[in-house]
Amino acid sequence: MKAKEQIYSLKAYKPGKPIEEVKRELGLTSVTKLASNENPFGCAPAVKEAVLDELEQVSIYPDGYAAEVRTKLSEYLAVKPEQILFGNGSDEVIEMFCRTFLSSESNTVMATPTFPQYKHNSVIEGAKIVEVPLLDDGKHDLDKMLQAINEDTKIVWLCTPNNPTGRYITEEELVSFMEQVPSHVLVGCDEAYREYVVANDYPDTIALQRQYPNLVIFRTFSKAFGLASLRIGYGVAHEDLMKVVEPVREPFNTSRVSQRAAITALDHLDFIETCRERNREGMLLYENFCKQHQLDYYPSQGNFILIDFKTSQGDEVFHYLLTKGYIVRSGNALGFPTCVRITVGSKEQNEGIIHLLSDWLKRKGIHPKTEAASE
Numbered sequence: 001m002k003a004k005e006q007i008y009s010l011k012a013y014k015p016g017k018p019i020e021e022v023k024r025e026l027g028l029t030s031v032t033k034l035a036s037n038e039n040p041f042g043c044a045p046a047v048k049e050a051v052l053d054e055l056e057q058v059s060i061y062p063d064g065y066a067a068e069v070r071t072k073l074s075e076y077l078a079v080k081p082e083q084i085l086f087g088n089g090s091d092e093v094i095e096m097f098c099r100t101f102l103s104s105e106s107n108t109v110m111a112t113p114t115f116p117q118y119k120h121n122s123v124i125e126g127a128k129i130v131e132v133p134l135l136d137d138g139k140h141d142l143d144k145m146l147q148a149i150n151e152d153t154k155i156v157w158l159c160t161p162n163n164p165t166g167r168y169i170t171e172e173e174l175v176s177f178m179e180q181v182p183s184h185v186l187v188g189c190d191e192a193y194r195e196y197v198v199a200n201d202y203p204d205t206i207a208l209q210r211q212y213p214n215l216v217i218f219r220t221f222s223k224a225f226g227l228a229s230l231r232i233g234y235g236v237a238h239e240d241l242m243k244v245v246e247p248v249r250e251p252f253n254t255s256r257v258s259q260r261a262a263i264t265a266l267d268h269l270d271f272i273e274t275c276r277e278r279n280r281e282g283m284l285l286y287e288n289f290c291k292q293h294q295l296d297y298y299p300s301q302g303n304f305i306l307i308d309f310k311t312s313q314g315d316e317v318f319h320y321l322l323t324k325g326y327i328v329r330s331g332n333a334l335g336f337p338t339c340v341r342i343t344v345g346s347k348e349q350n351e352g353i354i355h356l357l358s359d360w361l362k363r364k365g366i367h368p369k370t371e372a373a374s375e
């Protein structure tokens with residue numbers, strides 16, 4: 001039995017260590033996971049009630065077209081209902097676009113390092129992958145990405161804020177990019193962290209989409225909305241484009257529970273606002289910590305921060321924090337071997353990590369600037 005050639009180059013997704021396993025192995029009673037950019041504040045309380053209520057109907061198939069949440073979301077975004085495609089997480093929306101547009105005759109352009117699912121799904125379709133290294137500041141090299149486009153290019157992927165650097169593409173940069181991209185090329189803008197963004201020059205991509213019919217926006221309820229385990233995300237594009245992709249969608253790809261949760265989450269947007277503010281407060285704590293210890297970091301508009309420990313390996317910092325009960329993400333697997341990526345948590349969690357990291361640096365002979373000055 002032989003599978004498609006390209007499948008053999010893939011690795012199965014390796015999830016982070018489960019909390020229970022870490023507890024058992026290290027004999028810890030409390031373990032905090034800040035490795036997958038989940039919302040440390042959970043979801044809006046009303047969502048839980050709605051989910052419990054919806055459980056009454058688990059034996060009935062969901063509405064595959066997700067009409068109710070579609071109407072709600074289309075009003076929230078001010079787009080036509082037909083412009084939305086729901087997926088089992090935005091991961092699946094990305095997959096559906098790859099299935100629809102990519103083949104061995106085409107290529108697709110993306111940054112590196114970036115979110116791995118663009119490449120993963122493109123490889124499965126047999127497309128040629130063109131990876132353009134990020135600039136030193138962690139931003140997309142949009143000029144080089146433009147140069148990489150040719151007549152066989154089907155999709156260009158932009159991750160903004162980029163996972164794992166947290167850097168974003170400004171409105172001016174995106175407009176200039178869209179002006180130069182040939183109209184036969186789809187531009188996929190992954191905005192999984194858009195609800196966390198506070199930068200004033202972050203683009204209103206929904207408005208830009210009206211101007212550029214080749215722009216596709218991917219968003220999710222997994223991050224700021226706090227619904228990661230329920231699996232619901234969506235794409236927004238021109239209705240003619242969505243008409244092409246829609247038949248690729250599995251009939252019941254989002255569940256009754258996830259749809260109901262998304263509807264309820266959209267009724268409680270004050271929760272998102274609070275999370276955004278608290279995320280910013282946490283981000284400031286980390287930024288100040290980095291500045292004090294003269295550590296480089298990538299200024300992030302997401303709910304995570306990539307910190308460079310320069311002389312130490314990310315794995316070393318990761319293991320140290322693990323033994324203390326915090327699971328973060330080593331930069332090693334993310335293309336940044338001397339970094340760790342930390343999800344911004346609750347105030348208590350952030351202070352806990354910063355305290356541990358300060359201790360660790362002290363043992364390495366790295367003292368905060370303020371202390372050094374008073375010595």
Ligand SMILES: *Cc1c(COP(=O)(O)O)cnc(C)c1O
Pocket residue numbers: 037088089090091092115159162163190192219220221222223228231232233
């Ligand atoms: C988390 C994440 C997603 C996917 O999330 P889903 O849970 O599948 O909706 C997509 N893109 C980026 C950049 C992410 O970090």
